Amino acid sequence: MSTPAPTEATLRRRLQPEERRQKIVDGAVAFFADVGLDGKTRDLARRLGVTQSLLFNYFASKETLIEAVYEQVYLNRLSDDWPRRLTDRSRPLRARLLDFYAEYSRLIFEYDWMRIFMFSGLAGAELNRRYLDHLGSVILTPLLDEIAVASQSRRVPQMEDLWNLHGGIVYIGIRQHIYRMPCPDDPSQAIERAVDRFLAAFDAG
Amino acid sequence: MSTPAPTEATLRRRLQPEERRQKIVDGAVAFFADVGLDGKTRDLARRLGVTQSLLFNYFASKETLIEAVYEQVYLNRLSDDWPRRLTDRSRPLRARLLDFYAEYSRLIFEYDWMRIFMFSGLAGAELNRRYLDHLGSVILTPLLDEIAVASQSRRVPQMEDLWNLHGGIVYIGIRQHIYRMPCPDDPSQAIERAVDRFLAAFDAG
DNA sequence: TCTCTTATTGATCATATGATCTATAAATCG
DNA sequence: CGATTTATAGATCATATGATCAATAAGAGA
Numbered sequence: 031m032s033t034p035a036p037t038e039a040t041l042r043r044r045l046q047p048e049e050r051r052q053k054i055v056d057g058a059v060a061f062f063a064d065v066g067l068d069g070k071t072r073d074l075a076r077r078l079g080v081t082q083s084l085l086f087n088y089f090a091s092k093e094t095l096i097e098a099v100y101e102q103v104y105l106n107r108l109s110d111d112w113p114r115r116l117t118d119r120s121r122p123l124r125a126r127l128l129d130f131y132a133e134y135s136r137l138i139f140e141y142d143w144m145r146i147f148m149f150s151g152l153a154g155a156e157l158n159r160r161y162l163d164h165l166g167s168v169i170l171t172p173l174l175d176e177i178a179v180a181s182q183s184r185r186v187p188q189m190e191d192l193w194n195l196h197g198g199i200v201y202i203g204i205r206q207h208i209y210r211m212p213c214p215d216d217p218s219q220a221i222e223r224a225v226d227r228f229l230a231a232f233d234a235g
Numbered sequence: 236m237s238t239p240a241p242t243e244a245t246l247r248r249r250l251q252p253e254e255r256r257q258k259i260v261d262g263a264v265a266f267f268a269d270v271g272l273d274g275k276t277r278d279l280a281r282r283l284g285v286t287q288s289l290l291f292n293y294f295a296s297k298e299t300l301i302e303a304v305y306e307q308v309y310l311n312r313l314s315d316d317w318p319r320r321l322t323d324r325s326r327p328l329r330a331r332l333l334d335f336y337a338e339y340s341r342l343i344f345e346y347d348w349m350r351i352f353m354f355s356g357l358a359g360a361e362l363n364r365r366y367l368d369h370l371g372s373v374i375l376t377p378l379l380d381e382i383a384v385a386s387q388s389r390r391v392p393q394m395e396d397l398w399n400l401h402g403g404i405v406y407i408g409i410r411q412h413i414y415r416m417p418c419p420d421d422p423s424q425a426i427e428r429a430v431d432r433f434l435a436a437f438d439a440g
Numbered sequence: 441t442c443t444c445t446t447a448t449t450g451a452t453c454a455t456a457t458g459a460t461c462t463a464t465a466a467a468t469c470g
Numbered sequence: 471c472g473a474t475t476t477a478t479a480g481a482t483c484a485t486a487t488g489a490t491c492a493a494t495a496a497g498a499g500a
Contacts, residue, residue, distance in 0.1 A: 044466045044477050066357060068273040071458065081479050086459060148357060151414045152271060152350065158414050190425040191432075193410065194403040201402020204409075209356045209363050220395040227396075231432035249447050249496045276488065286449050291489060442500085449494070456487070464479070470472090 051088050054078060058099050063142040067096055067149050100157055103146050107137055107161075113168050116176065123180040124229055130169070131199055131221050138200070139217065144207035170196065182233035195228045256293050259283060263304050268347040272301055272354050305362055308351050312342060312366075318373050321381065328385040329434055335374070336404055336426050343405070344422065349412035375401065387438035400433045 045053070057078040062069050071092055075082040089095040116126050138144060151158040170192040177187050199221055206213040214220060229235040250258070262283045267274050276297055280287040294300040321331050343349060356363040375397040382392050404426055411418040419425060434440040 042465070042478060047477075050477080066271075066273070068271070070456080072456085082458090083460080083480075084478060087477075090459095092458065145357065148353065148413070152353060152357075154415070159416060162410070162414055162416055188425075188428075190419060191428060193406065194425060194429045197406025197409070198399040198403030201398065201406055204402070205367070205398065208353070209367055210359070211364060211367055214395060220393075220399060223393075223396060224399045227432060227436035231435055247448060247494090247496070252447075255447080275486080277486085287488090288450075288490080289448060292447075295489095297488065443498100444500100445496105445498085447494100447496080449492105451490105451492090453490075454488095457485080458483105459485105460481105460483075462479105462481085464477100466475100466477075468473100468475075470474100 047088075050084075054080075054085060054088055054095070055098050055102050058095055059102055059142050059146065062096070062099055062149070063145040067146075067153055071095075099146065100150065100155070103143055104157060104161065107143070108165065108168070109133070113172055116169065117172050119176075119179070123176055124225065124235055126176070127173070127225050127229070128222060131225065132218060135199065135203070135217055135221060139203040139206065141207050144203050148204075148208055165196075166193075177229070177232050177234045180229075180232075180234040185232050187232055191228075195224065198224055252293075255289075259285075259290060259293055259300070260303050260307050263300055264307055264347050264351065267301070267304055267354070268350040272358055304351065305355065305360070308348055309362060309366065312348070313370065313373070314338070315373075318377055321374065322377050324381075324384070328381055328439055329430065331381070332378075332430050332434070333427060336430065337423060340404065340408070340422055340426060344408040344411065346412050349408050353409075353413055370401075371398075382434070382437050382439045385434075385437075385439040390437050392437055396433075400429065403429050 058074055061074045061077055065073070071085055072082045075085055085092075085095065089098065112130060116130055118126065138147075147158065147161075166189070170189065173192055174187055174189060199217075202213060202217045202220060205211040226235065263279060266279045266282055270278070276290055277287045280290055290297075290300065294303065317335060321335055323331065343352075352363065352366075371394070375394065378397055379392060379394060404422075407418060407422045407425060410416040431440065
């Protein structure tokens with residue numbers, strides 16, 4: 031009797047620590063996005079085809095693992111040259127706004143991001159507030175100026191108006207990934223229309 | 236030695252079953268809104284000043300209790316005469332819309348509702364989809380017609396546009412109760428401006 | 441005031457869960 | 471190939487958790 035031929039499932043594959051760690055983080059992102067941050071380490075391990083104890087070889091605690099998940103998900107989410115591009119008055123404001131929300135929506139209308147952002151927000155993570163504060167000061171506040179400048183009327187937007195524009199767009203992703211409602215395959219039309227309505231209201235189109 | 240004087244904490248108060256049940260449901264709503272549906276029965280019991288085992292005297296399982304929470308929270312959330320009031324063309328469309336979102340926002344911009352709706356959405360509860368389907372067919376779809384009729388131009392809104400209006404408004408509550416961001420004390424100004432921008436875009440003001 | 445009903449408690453069970461530690465075997469190097 | 475390193479597995483621990491049930495005492499009625 032020889033040992034049973036190792037099947038794909040039972041095969042013990044020995045990876046380089048860095049590679050394994052990355053596989054764990056990637057799997058954890060997908061896993062916690064599905065079931066929430068209360069997901070159990072045993073379930074995650076099963077999904078990774080790995081022992082539960084292995085996780086603790088790479089992360090001191092579940093909390094540490096979740097921090098790595100945050101880092102992976104939040105990293106580079108908001109390209110830092112947008113403030114410059116949004117205020118580049120050599121281009122029409124409309125084009126700048128559409129560019130921004132085209133790229134931004136591509137980034138955030140993603141299952142993992144959307145759900146982990148929501149889960150961590152509900153859990154009270156400071157990270158969310160920091161992220162939204164950042165968004166407000168780095169994107170929306172400059173936009174306030176740009177619109178005021180581009181405006182042909184004396185109407186001036188308020189910060190709340192920009193949050194409204196933003197929220198209406200983000201809500202597409204919420205409907206899609208949080209509530210799993212049927213949504214347009216390509217949201218860019220809806221976004222374009224929302225941006226146009228917004229600019230028209232301030233004669234800034 | 237007499238028995239120790241029963242303090243407020245240890246006092247065993249005997250309530251009528253209906254009253255106790257209601258107290259448990261109310262407490263459960265607040266509790267699960269805070270910590271999520273994975274909240275532990277022992278923590279809930281402690282908050283209620285009651286034994287954990289008592290919960291299972293009133294609810295066969297934690298799942299049953301959560302269903303009661305859903306029922307309590309979702310109940311009567313959307314008054315069923317809104318379809319009629321929204322299509323009452325004897326009044327200006329703007330007034331109808333503002334009335335609706337004034338009342339609607341008062342209902343949903345509430346800590347418990349907002350968070351339990353989000354928690355249950357993330358958990359994949361069918362209830363959320365049903366609720367939003369209902370909202371779409373009973374509120375937004377009729378509005379589509381109303382706007383088309385009131386429009387002075389040939390521009391016609393699409394369903395996605397109405398979801399955009401709706402989402403932009405709902406997002407105020409999300410910022411406030413999910414992300415705990417500073418928000419306007421009274422959202423009615425922001426709502427009014429959003430509605431006006433929307434109607435203006437279709438010359439339906 | 442006494443009795444009886446039953447709302448509530450306290451102890452307990454079975455399982456789940458995060459975490460630890462030692463044994464095993466896959467890769468690496470001479 | 472053989473020795474060595476160490477990534478991975480498997481067994482296990484302490485505690486947490488949903489759920490059960492017999493014991494207790496609060497309140498209602500006689």
